[in-house]
Amino acid sequence: MKILVTGAAGFVGMHLSKRLLQDGYTVIGFDNINDYYNIQLKRDRLEVLLPFDSFSFYEEDLADRQALNQCFDNEKIDVVINLAAQAGVRYSLENPQAYINSNILGFTNILEACRHHHIKHLIYASSSSVYGANVKMPFSTSDEVNHPVSLYAATKKSNELMAHTYSHLFNLSTTGLRFFTVYGTHGRPDMAYYSFTKNIIEGKPIKVFNKGEMMRDFTYIDDIVEGIVGLIGHPPKANPFWDRENPDPSSSYAPYKIYNIGNNQPVKLMDFIQTLERHIGMEAKKEFLPMQPGDVQSTFAKIDDIQHAIGFNPSTTIDEGLKKFVDWYKDYYEVKQARTFVPLQYRKKIFAFKRSETI
Numbered sequence: 400m401k402i403l404v405t406g407a408a409g410f411v412g413m414h415l416s417k418r419l420l421q422d423g424y425t426v427i428g429f430d431n432i433n434d435y436y437n438i439q440l441k442r443d444r445l446e447v448l449l450p451f452d453s454f455s456f457y458e459e460d461l462a463d464r465q466a467l468n469q470c471f472d473n474e475k476i477d478v479v480i481n482l483a484a485q486a487g488v489r490y491s492l493e494n495p496q497a498y499i500n501s502n503i504l505g506f507t508n509i510l511e512a513c514r515h516h517h518i519k520h521l522i523y524a525s526s527s528s529v530y531g532a533n534v535k536m537p538f539s540t541s542d543e544v545n546h547p548v549s550l551y552a553a554t555k556k557s558n559e560l561m562a563h564t565y566s567h568l569f570n571l572s573t574t575g576l577r578f579f580t581v582y583g584t585h586g587r588p589d590m591a592y593y594s595f596t597k598n599i600i601e602g603k604p605i606k607v608f609n610k611g612e613m614m615r616d617f618t619y620i621d622d623i624v625e626g627i628v629g630l631i632g633h634p635p636k637a638n639p640f641w642d643r644e645n646p647d648p649s650s651s652y653a654p655y656k657i658y659n660i661g662n663n664q665p666v667k668l669m670d671f672i673q674t675l676e677r678h679i680g681m682e683a684k685k686e687f688l689p690m691q692p693g694d695v696q697s698t699f700a701k702i703d704d705i706q707h708a709i710g711f712n713p714s715t716t717i718d719e720g721l722k723k724f725v726d727w728y729k730d731y732y733e734v735k736q737a738r739t740f741v742p743l744q745y746r747k748k749i750f751a752f753k754r755s756e757t758i
Contacts, residue, residue: 401425402631403463403476405509408432411524411578411623412586415446415480418624420451427474429467431460432482435490435497436588441729444585461505469511478631481509481523481544484554487589488528489691491550492553502554505551510561514569520634525559527616527661527698528552537701540577540649540657547696559657566653575601575655576627579661579700583620583720584727592617592721595675595683596728604684613667614697616661619715619723626660629709642682649704661700662713674717678725 402419407428408411416426429446432441448454459466462485485491485501507522513521530538532546547553560572582592595605636658641647649657676682690696704712728734 400477400631401427401475403429403470403474403479405425405429405479405481406524407448407456408441408445409482410444410583410585411581411620412482413447413585414583414620414629415482415484415624416448416454418628420448420454422628425453426451426455427470427476428454428456429470430456430463432458435485435487440585440588445453447585451645461508462500462507462571466506467512468515471516476516476518478520479509479513479518479521480631481506483522484524485550486587488549488551488694490722495550498550502551503557506558506561510565510571513571515609516567518571520572520574520631521562522574522576522626522630523558523562525577525657526554527577527579527659527700528695529556529559529577530592530698530743531695534696536697537569537578537663537699538659539701540659540704541647543648549692563651563653563655566635566651566655570654572636573656574630574635575657576630576660577657577700578623579616579618579659579698581618581620581623584724585610586620586724591646592675592724595672596679596725599676599679600684600734602681602684605672606688607668607672607685608688608694609668609690609696611667611672611685612696613668613690613694614699615668615671616663616665616698617717617720618660618662618673618698618700618713619720622662622713622715623660624703626658626709626713628657629711630705631755633708635658654671656704658705659702660697660698660705660711661702662715663700663702665697666698666717671717671719671721674721675725678722684689726736 406414407416408430419426485497529544531548559575565571566573598605635654638650641652
């Protein structure tokens with residue numbers, strides 16, 4: 400089976416692509432390598448994938464419809480896993496246009512390409528952010544999500560609506576995955592756990608919002624990948640029990656499905672920080688700040704649907720996951736001991752793109 404993974408140089412995209420390649424799939428990577436955060440980290444992730452003979456890569460933008468269609472024309476793709484997006488809640492306050500170009504225009508191009516090339520299954524990344532102002536816990540896919548509190552969340556909700564339209568009109572099987580605070584090795588530097596680690600090692604204060612009272616359903620990257628891989632061979636079908644008078648938002652009369660994919664065990668932010676401090680071997684200097692615009696108090700995933708569908712069982716504890724991340728971080732940045740750190744600079748590596756000859 401040949402799988403297109405958009406956002407292949409991203410955090411989740413690299414880990415997923417590596418797992419697929421190890422499992423014997425052919426993977427086509429697609430990523431624009433934008434500068435939202437340090438490009439070298441993205442190139443280093445790609446270096447993990449390039450040694451695989453069954454991996455090829457397109458450095459292109461989803462918003463470029465012609466480039467995307469060229470990729471689909473060149474490759475005989477069976478399944479598409481769309482992980483490319485402009486990420487980050489707070490950044491959406493500063494640069495909203497980036498979210499429209501990538502998350503709306505780019506996703507439209509993906510849907511159109513899947514439609515015209517008769518793709519068997521489209522899996523795409525949504526986000527726990529869509530729950531917005533909801534306070535009923537745990538968050539369930541059967542709950543309405545009509546009150547987003549950030550533009551990022553609004554674009555992800557829009558993706559779900561757009562996917563349903565294509566499932567209805569063109570019988571395209573679409574699966575949306577609401578990720579819950581993914582963390583792990585090769586992660587995103589804009590995420591709190593990453594910046595916390597950097598600042599603690601450098602002896603700089605960390606910013607703790609809402610007095611650390613927030614709770615997050617932190618989910619380790621390996622568990623996320625396990626869930627995605629398990630769903631590849633389970634394209635949704637029309638739900639024969641779907642009730643138009645009492646509609647379930649997570650399924651449909653069309654081949655459409657939404658899943659939460661989280662750890663199902665929320666952790667208080669201060670407990671998370673204390674675990675991180677223990678694995679780093681240093682105590683953080685903390686700067687307590689109020690809740691930021693676009694943030695939510697808590698996230699907590701109800702994962703019954705995906706458990707029943709594929710036996711999804713996240714198994715990585717916060718203690719295990721943060722230890723793996725800290726060990727990777729120290730190795731990647733060549734941290735020899737406490738306060739010996741290579742600040743802001745990624746190790747230089749030789750990099751060459753592996754591109755299709757038809758491009």
